[in-house]
Amino acid sequence: MAITFEEFRTAFQRNITTPQGHDYARLVHRWSPNEEGKPLLVVEPLLEKDVSWAIRYANLNNVEVAVVAGGHSFMGASSSNGGMQIDLRCVKQVYVENERFGADGILSVQGGASIGFFGWLLGGGAGWAMGKYGYAVDSALSARVALASGEVVTASLDENPNLFWALRGAGYNFGVVTSLKLRVEACPHRIFFALLAYQTSEFEALIAASAEYAKTQGGEDSLGIIYGTQDAFGGPGESMLLILYYHGHDEAEARRRFKPVMDIPHMPLRCGMEWLTAACDLVESTIPYTRRYADSTAMADMSFDALKPALRKCAPGTDKAEDEDEAIRLCKDIISEIHGKQEQILGLRDHRWGSVYPNGALLPGTEASYVFGDRYPRLQEVKAKYDPGNFFHKKHPIEPLKR
Ligand SMILES: Cc1cc2nc3c(=O)[nH]c(=O)nc-3n(C[C@H](O)[C@H](O)[C@H](O)COP(=O)(O)OP(=O)(O)OC[C@H]3O[C@@H](n4cnc5c(N)ncnc54)[C@H](O)[C@@H]3O)c2cc1C
Known part of the structure; x- marks a missing residue:
């Protein structure tokens, strides 16, 4: 059943900004100005249900969606021209689950926590201590994901394990990740x-x-x-x-x-x-x-x-x-x-590692099959199950497997 804009706005109850809004320039700003778009709507969800509602409205009305966490990406991946920008930068809650703050433990973060955290992690997440701890995504224990239908699911080793696998490196292709649970290590020294x-x-x-x-x-x-x-x-x-x-x-x-x-x-x-x-x-x-x-x-x-x-x-x-x-x-x-x-x-087509780093190697026109190498067919299967209409297609879009 279609949702009208009035119905969407009434139930959303969070900030919605149009090109005439006084905050519009700040919201469409990106790390590099050439990555900026001109969305018709910028919505700022605060809760998981807000994200889900925004996706449902957009999907039912054929509105393109772009998701922004830190706005550092290339190829306009988090910007839209004429569509809806789901802006997660106001969703910043972080919970630490351990006995004392600073010890090893479990960290739960929401969509806009820290600059660029989600986009960075979902494409791998290379950092200074990578040689010791691996990519940021290696520390992920579970994720909550709002799918194109608006349904929100948990992805982990036990629940939707194929989706969990796909999120770790191609994570911007299947839905909006509203929160992540991570294993963290303490660094109690300088x-x-x-x-x-x-x-x-x-x-x-x-x-x-x-x-x-x-x-x-x-x-x-x-x-x-x-x-x-x-x-x-x-x-x-x-x-x-x-x-x-x-x-x-x-x-x-x-x-x-x-x-x-x-x-x-x-x-x-x-x-x-x-x-x-x-x-x-x-x-x-x-x-x-x-x-x-x-x-x-x-x-x-x-x-x-x-x-x-x-x-x-x-x-x-x-x-x-x-x-x-x-x-x-x-x-x-x-x-x-x-x-x-x-x-x-x-040799571009004969890369020695067989695939490239999703956060980094973004040659113009690079296809997802090249970026993800021999993992691409499995990603296509996951895509067919969780996003068969290819609603999330802004960065290295994965063609859903045809059955
Ligand atoms: C100056 C600079 C330095 C960098 N240094 C590093 C580095 O050291 N290591 C490294 O690994 N990378 C690095 N990068 C690359 C960067 O990690 C990627 O561009 C990454 O995508 C940026 O994430 P973001 O959240 O800031 O970007 P955004 O533009 O907000 O998002 C990036 C992509 O992720 C999607 N996305 C964002 N949030 C979500 C979500 N919650 N759910 C689903 N999809 C989502 C967006 O739609 C978009 O497709 C650097 C980039 C710049 C500009």
């Missing part, structure tokens, strides 16, 4: 965290030392590099920011592990023992919000030769370019340069 800036003259040595470090990388440490067309103070120039993370409590051991990269001349922006929560916020709070253009990511072996042609295209001050079209063209150029290297090194 960890080593560093943010170091390197000048252009050190780039080649830094990439080589990082590749060397990767050969002996342990389960508790990781390294990331950000290239920027600014110097370390935000002035004209170029720089590379190195992020170092060691999950142990021994600073001397951390410095021993990272010696090859720390021996190269650099300017430390932050370097020492930090509480984990402080380290999580450091990157976003240290890097200024410049103009952004997200297109896709590429994976390749890390070598200076692979990166050099792309880096040479980054004129200092690119991010301040007056001509926006020119800046976007340059970004696309740089990305295709790296994609070209990726094809050359790995």
Whole structure:
């Protein structure tokens, strides 16, 4: 039976914003402006039943739905043009089930808890301590999922186990996950965290030392590099920011592990023992919000030769370019340069791991069958059971198996 908009609004009793609403710009904002859409409705559920009701209304009226948790995704995956945006950013309850706060235990989180948590986890969830604890999704014990019919089910090893399997990596394809139960590990000590800036003259040595470090990388440490067309103070120039993370409590051991990269001349922006929560916020709070253009990511072996042609295209001050079209063209150029290297090194259709990382490798036009590799047929079966009408199709849409 159809539901009219008036019936929907009366029973929903939560915020509904239209393009004329004063909060509309904030709600459609995404990490990168080119990922923003123009939905006709933005709904902000607070409870599971609100999510279910919004889905039922949209499905019965053929309204496209996009779900947003943190808004960090690529390909407009959480944005809609002309449809409904289900905005989970106001659903932020977190419960810890253990004897004392801070010990190992079970954590229950709702849809919008923390920035980007749900989208990040449902596509895998790679983080600094991944070598020790695995992907974030490995810690999932169960999920509540609002399906296209509006029915809400539990997915776990015991209930709907195939859906639970599918959620862990392709989780944005079957329904709206309204809450997750996770196993958590305590981190009662400070960890080593560093943010170091390197000048252009050190780039080649830094990439080589990082590749060397990767050969002996342990389960508790990781390294990331950000290239920027600014110097370390935000002035004209170029720089590379190195992020170092060691999950142990021994600073001397951390410095021993990272010696090859720390021996190269650099300017430390932050370097020492930090509480984990402080380290999580450091990157976003240290890097200024410049103009952004997200297109896709590429994976390749890390070598200076692979990166050099792309880096040479980054004129200092690119991010301040007056001509926006020119800046976007340059970004696309740089990305295709790296994609070209990726094809050359790995062979796009003959990837050595057989599939790619759903949160990361989003080449334009990448098909789900390529992303999920030999797991795709099983995902199609799960899709046929839980979302036969392909209602949730915004990111790597899975074609339901035809019976
Ligand atoms: C600056 C930056 C750094 C990043 N770093 C990392 C990293 O270190 N590790 C890593 O693994 N990834 C990383 N990513 C990729 C990021 O994890 C993915 O883009 C992820 O999808 C973002 O999740 P989100 O909730 O912020 O995004 P959103 O855009 O809100 O959602 C992403 C997708 O998940 C769906 N979705 C969101 N919530 C739900 C829900 N409750 N139920 C069902 N579907 C839902 C959305 O519809 C959309 O398709 C990074 C991205 C950026 C921009």
